[in-house]
Amino acid sequence: MITTLLWDVDGTLLDFAAAEKNAIRGLFQEYGFGNCSDEMLARYSQINKTYWECLERKEFTKPEILIKRFEDFFGMEGLDVTVAAEFNEKYQTSLGDTIVFHDDSYNIVKSLCGKVKQYVVSNGTITAQSKKLKLSGLGELMDGIFLSEQLGVEKPDVRFFDKVFAEIQPADKAQVMIVGDSLSSDIQGGNHAGIITCWYNPENKLHQGDLKIDHEIADLHEIYDLI
Numbered sequence: 001m002i003t004t005l006l007w008d009v010d011g012t013l014l015d016f017a018a019a020e021k022n023a024i025r026g027l028f029q030e031y032g033f034g035n036c037s038d039e040m041l042a043r044y045s046q047i048n049k050t051y052w053e054c055l056e057r058k059e060f061t062k063p064e065i066l067i068k069r070f071e072d073f074f075g076m077e078g079l080d081v082t083v084a085a086e087f088n089e090k091y092q093t094s095l096g097d098t099i100v101f102h103d104d105s106y107n108i109v110k111s112l113c114g115k116v117k118q119y120v121v122s123n124g125t126i127t128a129q130s131k132k133l134k135l136s137g138l139g140e141l142m143d144g145i146f147l148s149e150q151l152g153v154e155k156p157d158v159r160f161f162d163k164v165f166a167e168i169q170p171a172d173k174a175q176v177m178i179v180g181d182s183l184s185s186d187i188q189g190g191n192h193a194g195i196i197t198c199w200y201n202p203e204n205k206l207h208q209g210d211l212k213i214d215h216e217i218a219d220l221h222e223i224y225d226l227i
Helices: 016-030 038-056 062-077 081-095 105-112 126-136 158-168 183-193 220-226
Strands: 004-007 117-122 144-147 176-180 196-200 215-217
Touching: 016 038, 016 081, 038 062, 038 183, 062 081, 081 126, 105 220, 117 126, 117 158, 126 144, 144 158, 158 183, 176 183, 176 220, 183 196, 196 220, 215 220
Parallel strands: 004 117, 004 176, 117 144, 176 196, 196 215
Antiparallel strands: none
């Protein structure tokens, strides 16, 4: 029996790609960079993904990767690299302006209130996640919110989960399940923490490796069958 859900936000409860696209395109106009095409966005997304994976491996700090990704992207596109830090600061705020729920996630979370404990576990920045959780209404539905910047350590590090458990004090970790779209962050983190893992995989991506995936779902409504 599952008594506690640990929810990832970006790419799981909320459509991060939609927020990313609107934020970057809006700021491109503000900075006079012109149109940011789908091809440019794809190149940025790959750079961004690479840097977040570096963060998970502790190769850079979060402040470093947040700026480096835009420095690399702007350099590749022939744009002004010197504005990368300022651009990133505005980007963090803009990310929270676009709220797109995956699979009616708001109502799913709401329907589970009082039935299981629910917590946010996210590596997203405090600025971006606080705004998203407020505007989406998801924050007020949760029993608690745990952001890596506040805890001082990122998923998948076991210390992230140790700090979460110290706060929520679950009766039995075998009844705790993390739900997320990232194999390297959410699922690997769940493995490190010794809890049940649920991989949200709406695009039916193939998985190769030795990660332990207890459940795989393509739609968040499938959560009901797991708890």
